[in-house]
Amino acid sequence: MPRxxxxxxxxxxxxxxxxxxxxSGRSARSKHGQFLVEGPxxxxxxxxxxxxxxRDLYVTAAAARRHPEILDAAQHADLYVHVGxxxxxxxxxADAQGVLAVVRARAPELTTALATAGSPDRALLVAVLASVRDPGNAGTVIRAADAAGADLVxxxxxxxxxxxxxxxxxxxxxxxxxxxxxxVTLAQAVDAARAADCTVLAADGTGRYDLDDLLDVAGSDAADVPDLACGTAWVFGNEAWxxxxxxxxxxDAVVRVPIRGQAESLNLATAATVCLYASGRAHR
Structure with missing residues (x-):
């Protein structure tokens, strides 16, 4: 148990x-270049x-006892720990659950991030969110991209x-x-992804290509069909429109996620998860 x-x-x-x-407000975050991370x-x-x-870590004594691994890692990294x-x-x-960090905001540059992402033996996988405004959806897609093995969002x-x-x-x-x-604009994101040898696929219910069909032929050099085994940048649109x-x-192509049942559509985060996992499987 850490002290x-x-x-x-x-x-x-x-x-x-x-x-x-x-x-918690955007103006203060922009002014100070810092943001909150809430919860253990x-x-x-x-x-x-x-x-x-x-920059700073804030905990209650009770939370420090419940989560000793956080305090141990913080002390090992020589971070400022304040007990309140x-x-x-x-x-x-209100969402801290007794554990809160103030963190310096990072601003990775797109071209540099693409150039340094991934590994030489694996195709790139990128998730691009176009005018996605719901914070819960955006955060969930970032989490799904991480879980699917994506290199960049x-x-x-x-x-x-x-x-x-x-x-x-x-x-x-x-x-x-x-x-x-x-x-960055969507056009800038698409151009940079294409320059990094990614095929750009838009996920949309009107798509010409069925995701399951593409997964069936991934890596087979099927003519005139996007290859999910290649580097891929998926573009996902706004929740409402x-x-x-x-x-x-x-x-480069528009791909639809097949709907087998009676659901009218999938929400953004679910569709993104399905597409990213399909690419992740094809890349393996």
């Missing part, structure tokens, strides 16, 4: 508490995988802020496992 420091923060109205709480799962992953980005009362942590964030166009607290929570720590690029025709036209 738990003494309580040093007991006033929920202190200036430090207000500064941390303010990071996200904090555990950022401390393990990106300790160099952690439950009232202080609640004032900082791009939030293009008018997508939600990746450091929105709900996005960060929805990633369940996957935000710290792979690069997430923002601040999907991918408009001009966005679909940017892709």
């Amino acid at each position: 738990i420091p003494d309580v040093t923060l007991a006033n929920p109205r202190a200036g430090r508490v207000k500064q941390v709480r303010a990071l 799962q996200g904090v555990r992953e950022v401390v393990r995988h990106a300790p160099q980005d952690v 009362t439950p009232e202080v942590l609640d004032a900082m964030s 791009v939030l293009a166009g008018d997508s939600v802020d990746v450091h929105n607290p709900k996005v960060v929570r929805s990633t369940a720590g996957s935000l710290f496992h792979l690069p997430v690029v923002t601040g 999907g991918l408009p025709a001009p966005d679909r036209a940017l892709a």
